[in-house]
Every structure is written in C-alpha cells, then in structure tokens.
Amino acid sequence: MNEIIDEMKIFGSYAEKDVIFLLKDLSNIQLEGSIDNREKQIQSGQHYSESLPIEYFPPDNYMQLFRETLNGYKHKVALCTGIVSEQIFQNKGEDAVLVSLARAGTPVGILIKRYITARYQVDLPHYSVSIIRDKGLDENAILYILKQHPGKKIQFVDGWTGKGAISIELTKACHRFHKRYGIMLDDTLAVLADPGHCSGLYGTREDFLIPSACLNSTVSGLVSRTVLTNELIGPDDFHGAKYYEELKSADVSNEFLEIVTKEFPFIMNEASKEAGSKINLHEEATFKGMQEVLNIQAEFNIETTxxxxxxxxxxxxxxxxxxxxxxxxxxxxxxxxxxxxxxAKERNVEIIHYPNMSYTCCGLIKKVGKNQC
Structure with a gap:
C-alpha cells in the first residue's frame, strides 16, 4: 500500500499541499462508454462505479458560463466555505483531519483547508477518498489516514447534498467500520449547500449553483469519478480513478480555488457569526427533501428514486x-x-415548471427503451 501512496501524491492537478488523493491510478485503462450505452448498462444491472462517462474538452459556451457563474457567486461560495470551516474548527480544532469525498468534495475540502489556514494559521491534513453508493467507503484509505494521524478526528467533506444518498451511505459505512475495527468515525458530512436537510453541518440550505458543478474533471483536479470493480481493485487496494492529463489545457481547477480563496478576507467576520448561530441551534438532519422526492416519484410514476x-x-x-x-x-x-x-436545450430535454418544491430544480433520468421514465 505504501507504493500506492507514493504514486497518489502526484495524482491529479492539485498541489500536494492542498490534497493527497488516496486512489489507485487507472489512467491507462479504458473504462469510458458513451452516455447512451452506459445508461443502458446501468439500468440493466451494472453498477455505476464499474464504468465512466466520457470526459470531453468543455465547449467555449460552458467555459464562459463557468467563469460568469464563478464571478457572480465567488463571494457566496467563500461565505459558505467560511461558515462550514468555522464550525469544523470549533468542533474539532487542530485535531481535525479533512477527508473529502472524491470527486465533488475535493475542491470544497481544499477551500476549507485554505480558510482554516488563513483564519487560524493551522494547516490541517486533507485527503480525498472514494465512497460509492451501495458499496460503501474505501476502508483501506480510512485505515491509512488513521495510521498516519493517530488520535486525530476525521471530518468528512462533500460539495452539496441532493436527496441524501451519500449521507446515508456514509452513516452505514461508519457503522460497518465500527463493527470491523472497533473505531467509531463521525459520520457528519460537511457541505457547502444542504437543500435536502441531510446534514447538520452546512453553509446554507439554499439550493444555489456552486460553480464547480458546471464542469466535470476540469474543475476537479482532472480526476475522474471513482471506480470499484473486482477485476481492477484488489482487497488491499484503494478504490480507483483516472487522471485525464490530456485535458490539461482546459483545466480550471486551481483557477476556481484561487478566485474563491481571494474572497476569504471579506467574509470572515460574517462567517464566524453565522457559524456561531448554527452551532447554538444544534440542527439535526431531517432528510426533508426525500419526502419531496417520493412525491415526485408518485406523481410522475417513476420506477425508482x-x-x-x-x-x-x-x-x-x-x-x-x-x-x-x-x-x-x-x-x-x-x-x-x-x-x-x-x-437542456442542447439535449432537447423538456423543462416543466414545478414551483412547489424546495429545490431549485430536479433532474429526472429516462428509463432507457421506454417512452417514459
């Protein structure tokens, strides 16, 4: 496993001081399939973690939208980062080890690490690990982190919540970890936006656009989604991922970080006050959004959530x-x-005005081969 660690320190396009990926490098393996073929495979029973969507160079209009969005919401992203970071530091202090969930959690984990360094002059360790719905957390990665930082407290980080599938998966994974190793992990998931009420540790419950959601690997360190198959991942391996070095010229991962980081000096006082209010409220996750999902499922006659x-x-x-x-x-x-x-216009997808939900929008996946989902 130590050899893997040495390799992973240079995995992705982020600086090693920002994050260490605990992922097995699968860059030389062909795992991608077209969207249509991949959807058919997933709906026929293949797990989504066994293949990858094709990653393309983002078109110019995507990049323009990303930069406009980043310019418009950099302050809000910074403020939400500060609110979450203040809560983490008040709860765990210098004992915290940030563990972001690859890949959407990785840039958020870096921002939290940078905020705490700027605010408290404390450089917390930060790793990025894999968690996969229905398969769980990468236990080899967690064991490695605990070995490297004995007595420290892991804080899991992600970008946002939807209906709470990953929050639920994390809780189940932490219970399994406790049964196997006798170690109780804190399953609280720190996120910037929690519109589904799936966490008690968040920046906002507003369903706003985090600019990094506009793109794929090119805003996530050129790292793919994580992969877990018996053929590629052995019992002592970390979960896998690919590094798309060929997309380097389109990479805006560090640009995103730098622009948000520059906003930190302007939001620290407000972030501290907001965090204090949230800590005093002691809010629990209610998974309120799941009821809305169930209502949508019934109304549109959808087979599965x-x-x-x-x-x-x-x-x-x-x-x-x-x-x-x-x-x-x-x-x-x-x-x-x-x-x-x-x-939606590019893909000729129907948009339905649906005002009676707390989410800003909701995507419905097509049941492949049928006229309705």
Missing part, C-alpha cells in the same frame, strides 16, 4: 452524464439555472 436527482448540482450531473428525461424547475428565471437551461 435512483432516477430522481434533486438539486441544481445533481440536475447538472444528469444533463452532463446520464440520459435525461425531464427537468423540473422551480423558477425558470432563477440565475442558478442558466446553465441548466442551456444544457
């Missing part, structure tokens, strides 16, 4: 990686859905 992806971040993923059926939209005039409108 796996085909329902609520929230602006998850809707973006549906349009970029899956075969979308329809998009439900609370307010088509919202500034948070401009990229959704653009992507």
């Amino acid at each position: 796996h085909y329902i992806k609520p929230g602006v971040g998850e809707t973006t993923r549906v349009l970029l990686r899956r075969v979308p059926w329809r998009i439900l939209m609370k307010d088509p005039e919202s500034p948070y859905v401009r990229h959704i409108l653009m992507l």
Whole structure:
C-alpha cells in the first residue's frame, strides 16, 4: 500500500499541499462508454462505479458560463466555505483531519483547508477518498489516514447534498467500520449547500449553483469519478480513478480555488457569526427533501428514486452524464439555472415548471427503451 501512496501524491492537478488523493491510478485503462450505452448498462444491472462517462474538452459556451457563474457567486461560495470551516474548527480544532469525498468534495475540502489556514494559521491534513453508493467507503484509505494521524478526528467533506444518498451511505459505512475495527468515525458530512436537510453541518440550505458543478474533471483536479470493480481493485487496494492529463489545457481547477480563496478576507467576520448561530441551534438532519422526492416519484410514476436527482448540482450531473428525461424547475428565471437551461436545450430535454418544491430544480433520468421514465 505504501507504493500506492507514493504514486497518489502526484495524482491529479492539485498541489500536494492542498490534497493527497488516496486512489489507485487507472489512467491507462479504458473504462469510458458513451452516455447512451452506459445508461443502458446501468439500468440493466451494472453498477455505476464499474464504468465512466466520457470526459470531453468543455465547449467555449460552458467555459464562459463557468467563469460568469464563478464571478457572480465567488463571494457566496467563500461565505459558505467560511461558515462550514468555522464550525469544523470549533468542533474539532487542530485535531481535525479533512477527508473529502472524491470527486465533488475535493475542491470544497481544499477551500476549507485554505480558510482554516488563513483564519487560524493551522494547516490541517486533507485527503480525498472514494465512497460509492451501495458499496460503501474505501476502508483501506480510512485505515491509512488513521495510521498516519493517530488520535486525530476525521471530518468528512462533500460539495452539496441532493436527496441524501451519500449521507446515508456514509452513516452505514461508519457503522460497518465500527463493527470491523472497533473505531467509531463521525459520520457528519460537511457541505457547502444542504437543500435536502441531510446534514447538520452546512453553509446554507439554499439550493444555489456552486460553480464547480458546471464542469466535470476540469474543475476537479482532472480526476475522474471513482471506480470499484473486482477485476481492477484488489482487497488491499484503494478504490480507483483516472487522471485525464490530456485535458490539461482546459483545466480550471486551481483557477476556481484561487478566485474563491481571494474572497476569504471579506467574509470572515460574517462567517464566524453565522457559524456561531448554527452551532447554538444544534440542527439535526431531517432528510426533508426525500419526502419531496417520493412525491415526485408518485406523481410522475417513476420506477425508482435512483432516477430522481434533486438539486441544481445533481440536475447538472444528469444533463452532463446520464440520459435525461425531464427537468423540473422551480423558477425558470432563477440565475442558478442558466446553465441548466442551456444544457437542456442542447439535449432537447423538456423543462416543466414545478414551483412547489424546495429545490431549485430536479433532474429526472429516462428509463432507457421506454417512452417514459
């Protein structure tokens, strides 16, 4: 395992001081398939972690939208980062080890690490590890972290919540870890946006557009989604991923970080106050959003909630990686859905005005081979 660690320190396009990926390098293995073929395989029983969507150079209009979004919401992203970071530091202090969930959690984990360094002059360790729905957390990675940082407290980090599938998976994984190793991990998931009420540790419950959701690997350190197959991942391996070095010229991962980081001096006082208020409230996760998902499932006669992806971040993923059926939209005039409108038009996806939900929008995946989802 130590050899893997040495390799992973240079994995991805982030600086080693920002994050260490605990992932097995699968860059030389062909795992990608077209969106349509991949969707058919997934709906026929193949687990989504056994293949990858094809990663393309982002078109110019995507890049323009990303930069406009980043310029418009850099302050809000910084503030939400600060609110979460203040809570983490007040709860765990210098004993915290940041463990972001690859890949959407990775840039958020880096921002939290940078904020705490700027605010408290404390350089927390930060790793990025894999968690996969229905398969769990990468236990080899967690064991490695605990060995490197005995007595420290792991803080899991992700970008946002949808209906809470990963939050639930994390809780189950932590219980399994306790049974196997006698070590109780804190399953609280720190996120910037928690519209589904899936965490008590968040920056906002507003379903706003986090700019990194607009793109795939080119805003996530050129790292793919994580992979777990018996053929490629042995019992002593970390979960796998690919590094798309060929997309280097389109990489804006560090640009995203730098622009948000520059906002930190302007939000620290407000972040500290907001964090204090949230700590005093002692809010628990209620998974309120799941009831809305169940209502949508019944109304549109959808076979499984796996085909329902609520929230602006998850809707973006549906349009970029899956075969979308329809998009439900609370307010088509919202500034948070401009990229959704653009992507839906490109893919000829119907948008339905759906004002009675707490999410900004919701993506519905098409049941492949049928006329309805």
